[in-house]
Amino acid sequence: MDKTEKGTPAASKKPAQVSSGQTVPALSVVPVSSALTVSGQGAHARNPGTALKPEWFDAIEVNLSATERRAATLGGRRTVKKEYQAAWLVKAVQCIDLTTLAGDDTPGRVHRLALKARRPIREDIVAALGLADTPPTVGAVCVYPTMVGPAVKALAGSGIPVASVATGFPAGLTPLPQRLAEIRYAVDQGAGEIDIVINRAQVLTQDWNGLYDEIRAMREACGEAHLKAILATGDLKTLRNVYKASMVAMMAGSDFIKTSTGKEDVNATLPVSLTMLRALRDYGEFTGEAVGFKPAGGLRTAKDALAWLALMKEELGRPWLEPNLFRIGASSMLADIERQLEHFVTGRYSALTHHALA
Secondary structure (H helix, E strand, C coil): CCEEEEECCCCCCCCCCCCCCCCCCCCCCCCCCCCCCCCCCCCCCCCCCCCCCCHHCCCCCEHHHHHHHHHHHHHCCCCCHHHHHHHHHHHHHHHHECCCCCCCCCCHHHHHHHHHHCCCCCCHHHHHHHHCCCCCCCCCCCHHHHHHHHHHHHHCCCCCEEECCCCCCCCCCHHHHHHHHHHHHHHHHCCEEEEEEECCHHHHCCCCCHHHHHHHHHHHHHCCCEEEEEHHHHHCCCCHHHHEEEEEHHHCCCCCEEECCCCCCCCCCCCHHHHHHHHHHHHHHHHHCEEEEEEECCCCCHHHHHHHHHHHHCCCCCCHHHCCEEEEECCCCHHHHHHHHHHHHHHHCCCCHHHCCC
């Protein structure tokens, strides 16, 4: 992506450090006869945020055609095959926020989803991959606030955090006191992560002070829970708006920035994600803070997972291939990944119905 930044230093190619002295192992790409490395969960250090500094983004310009060309390379030249692809797909499973956000959700459905989160890949496939001693789990389970209690109970002892959408999801247009109360309710129920939605009107009218103040209040309401700011990029109209909203959200203390609710007409796309990652990288250069990223909405296949993993690796580096800094908001994607891993192990494709989510 080409961008012109007037009065803003150019982004470095080096990402912000996760922590001083920390070493990050290479992504495992060893043959299936050996054990694939599987790392556990663990939240990254909170982003303290900064004062609102419009000079960091006011003059930003984003070249749409260059951004689209850059994103298009990911599905063509960036490919992995055989055991390397299997290793990347296992990594993708670890980064999934397994999600149910339906109007007919019940504690029983959430319980079944939690069981799948504990064992996202069928046991015979896990054994064939050499992972029986360290079976992978997903990054988190994401539900509505009223389903947080059942999810916490079903995931007890697993180490898998519960994420809750909040703040009038998906529109975010309820009064601010009610949005903050919803956050506190979800945290009281045991949510370790809160996926908030921003008021898109504040971006469209360039009300950066209002957007900053609201997200800052939401971060305060989260307490110790990590905050993921959903930008609903499909509603923001331009990549410049996407970049600016990303920067304001991070300045206000968001621990992750997230593309979409999954309810917009256009959800996660590679050009939008690239724009957000460049903002994230620039924020890291300004502050030294590592902020996570979560694409969501419309990601359904193993091929999608590989494209976003390649994007993260190339733009931010190896540290952003772990669930503490990268999540994929998805549900049906898991079934396709499991199907591809079964094909790697057996040489045969099964029907998707053999890989139910719950």
